[in-house]
Amino acid sequence: MRPQNLKTKIFLDSGDPVETKEIINLLGFLDGQTTNPTLISKNPYAKERFEKGEEFSKQEIYDFYKKVVTDISKLIPDGSISIEVYADAATPADEMLKQAREMFSWVPNAHIKFPTTKEGLKAAEQAIKEGLRINMTLCFSQEQAAAVYAATQGAKRGQVFVSPFIGRLDDRGENGMSLIKNILQMYKMGDGHVEVLTASVRNLSHFLYALSLDSDIITVPYKVLKEWRERKMPMPGTSKDFSYDPGKLKPIPYHEINLNLSWQKYNIWHELTDQGIERFSEDWNNLIVEKKCC
Numbered sequence: 001m002r003p004q005n006l007k008t009k010i011f012l013d014s015g016d017p018v019e020t021k022e023i024i025n026l027l028g029f030l031d032g033q034t035t036n037p038t039l040i041s042k043n044p045y046a047k048e049r050f051e052k053g054e055e056f057s058k059q060e061i062y063d064f065y066k067k068v069v070t071d072i073s074k075l076i077p078d079g080s081i082s083i084e085v086y087a088d089a090a091t092p093a094d095e096m097l098k099q100a101r102e103m104f105s106w107v108p109n110a111h112i113k114f115p116t117t118k119e120g121l122k123a124a125e126q127a128i129k130e131g132l133r134i135n136m137t138l139c140f141s142q143e144q145a146a147a148v149y150a151a152t153q154g155a156k157r158g159q160v161f162v163s164p165f166i167g168r169l170d171d172r173g174e175n176g177m178s179l180i181k182n183i184l185q186m187y188k189m190g191d192g193h194v195e196v197l198t199a200s201v202r203n204l205s206h207f208l209y210a211l212s213l214d215s216d217i218i219t220v221p222y223k224v225l226k227e228w229r230e231r232k233m234p235m236p237g238t239s240k241d242f243s244y245d246p247g248k249l250k251p252i253p254y255h256e257i258n259l260n261l262s263w264q265k266y267n268i269w270h271e272l273t274d275q276g277i278e279r280f281s282e283d284w285n286n287l288i289v290e291k292k293c294c
């Protein structure tokens with residue numbers, strides 16, 4: 001059962017509908033699910049097929065992704081399902097948009113994930129005009145979140161998520177949770193049209209701290225949601241009641257940023273975004289073998 005004082009939406013971070021079913025049974029509710037190319041490549045069926053040496057063709061992997069997303073959507077028809085476009089360093093905005101329009105038609109409750117890069121933001125700006133719902137992924141800085149806000153001005157609340165990746169910042173010694181705090185604080189000066197989706201959650205402390213900060217949404221791996229349930233779904237109270245220990249992680253300072261510039265004016269480059277795109281496209285391409293004709 002959903003705890004009474006839980007305002008944050010809880011998503012499952014997974015490419016496996018079996019986990020969706022189990023989490024719904026465990027928690028009694030689920031507000032959505034996020035997928036990405038790495039998670040799809042870890043889906044048990046994809047893994048098994050890959051291990052047998054039976055790679056997918058490009059069309060087959062898209063069909064498989066569509067099936068996974070359709071199965072998840074049936075389990076959470078009122079939730080949101082994030083589907084990620086394929087993008088490598090050379091993918092232009094037009095190509096991302098083409099995929100986005102197609103993927104958006106797969107299920108009635110899709111949010112399309114674009115990387116928070118120049119091409120991704122260009123695609124996002126147009127997608128919003130066309131009425132698509134989007135989730136800007138691989139966000140690692142406050143400036144990138146400001147650019148997402150600016151590129152999607154005029155969108156309705158619920159139409160745009162931004163996903164700051166905390167675990168990957170922690171991995172390199174920076175306190176990812178301080179980025180969540182900073183973006184939430186910065187967005188307080190805005191009109192509320194972008195929701196903060198805490199992503200790359202690695203443990204229960206990340207999850208509870210994001211709850212205490214009132215992150216709009218948190219996407220959480222299966223094992224962390226299971227642990228939360230096993231501990232009887234504790235709630236952290238407000239950020240004043242809950243103390244998060246970042247250990248030796250370096251804090252990320254807050255910057256005063258004007259949200260009302262055109263998005264091209266922000267410095268949106270971040271090396272972890274580039275690395276993330278590389279990793280996602282590699283995981284995707286590893287599943288594919290191009291059938292050579294004649």
Ligand code: E4P
Binds near residue numbers: 013034035038168
């Ligand atoms: C979700 O939308 C993200 O793709 C996911 O949380 C990334 O997590 P990772 O950093 O553990 O790969």
